[in-house]
Amino acid sequence: MMQLIKSAAEMQQEADRIRTAQRKIGLVPTMGFLHAGHLKLIEEARTSCDVVIVSIYVNPTQFAPNEDFSRYPRDFERDKTMAQNSQVDILFCPENEEMYGDDFGTYVEEQEVSRILEGKFRPTHYRGVATVVAKLFNICKPHVAVFGQKDAQQVFIVSKMVRDLNFDVTIVVVPIVREPDGLAMSSRNVYLSSADRKNALVLHEALASLERRIRNGERDVRVLRSEAENMILGKGSPSIDYVAFVDPDEFREIDRIVKPSVLVALAARFSGTRLIDNALISLDEH
């Protein structure tokens, strides 16, 4: 039977009890509206942990005032059923008042990678992410926390936070889960009209095309970016936030591909719905 916990103090006590019994805790932090991508994270947590906690919390501090916090899709009953069916042990689902008191004012901030790519378009986003993940770590006391590669920059920043602040948590990353037609799974996909839903496939196709071009020897990021941008703009003229080529070890943008792998990350808006996708491309096939 899945436990439902809403209080941070109660969750901490329960985590202490589990740890004292020498059982291993895996945490899957989510904003709810669960999809097959989340279920993969839960499955992954189960492989190495005795107790799987899923947190469901739409974190206001990672949304800017002009963003979609209030209309972000929520369906708690459906989430609960999906979690139960996935053998989740504890669903931690705090209210806003439990997470942020009126006088809240202490933030965790990674100060370099947080400012590029997503961070350029969403300046306070990763400060909100780092802060809420630190809070969830302190509340759920996991041995392992599982994140999706879908937000590659988030994975990098959270891993860096763990190292920099000595959180005793192992970060496990799960590959992007896609719809059968290639669209990366996202709770935000429900925002898409059916026309935009089709057009959005171009993001995945552009990444696949970049992979072929890079494996065929193209190393100049300017050339590659312009090809990808033309391809994306041809499908319903979305607005592109960025198509970025990143050194995956340091998460810094590069001009030329010299290392054996490159992370290509992109963000575009289809009629106002902002989607991200990425691919870690190895220069040699395997």
Next chain:
Amino acid sequence: MMQLIKSAAEMQQEADRIRTAQRKIGLVPTMGFLHAGHLKLIEEARTSCDVVIVSIYVNPTQFAPNEDFSRYPRDFERDKTMAQNSQVDILFCPENEEMYGDDFGTYVEEQEVSRILEGKFRPTHYRGVATVVAKLFNICKPHVAVFGQKDAQQVFIVSKMVRDLNFDVTIVVVPIVREPDGLAMSSRNVYLSSADRKNALVLHEALASLERRIRNGERDVRVLRSEAENMILGKGSPSIDYVAFVDPDEFREIDRIVKPSVLVALAARFSGTRLIDNALISLDEH
């Protein structure tokens, strides 16, 4: 026999072992050069905890480039003996490379109280304090952490960080320990010439005088501050950074004393040595 631990990973493993054995951990974070004030903190930790950890680490991120990081007094052998004699269980004394890697870049920052009083004169100080305390909490995994009231603002900010980020740590505060003549204990007192050492007594005397004036009915902060400043300036003309009157619940400066207690905090420099002191003054004697 006191354990000496220099590695964060080893300290975490040891903390896990202690916690699994259901023993309670008390942490006393220090910058070393221990004095009777620190010993009181250790004593306090002992009253409620099974295992007392003292950390000794002169934290570079809480010093500005123009401050006394490099000449801050250090005497590890003496500290070790004092800790041993005080029945400390574990001395955690990491090197700089253990605490801050070359690519360190994630900070914890309380964003309001950190900017006033000390924070005005030391703009990055409390960011460094909050960050290193968060790290020490994640490394030593204490149930209880003991701080001195000597840095009242630090106590407030650390307590706020604990609440805001859900650290499962109880903060215990120990009153200021003073030399027989009234000077607040501080590792920095060794910087003082014998003339300045005598002049510095005026800080304590000014606080005592303010207490009398407040209990006798004076409520106007402008009047009280000007009296205290004149008194302090009369003793060897130190430079005063601030004499502040603070609402102890919210840590906000006030113009007029209306609540039943007020925190008076001050900072002054005697030939370049910066000293702080404070007193929590209740309006009614008891």
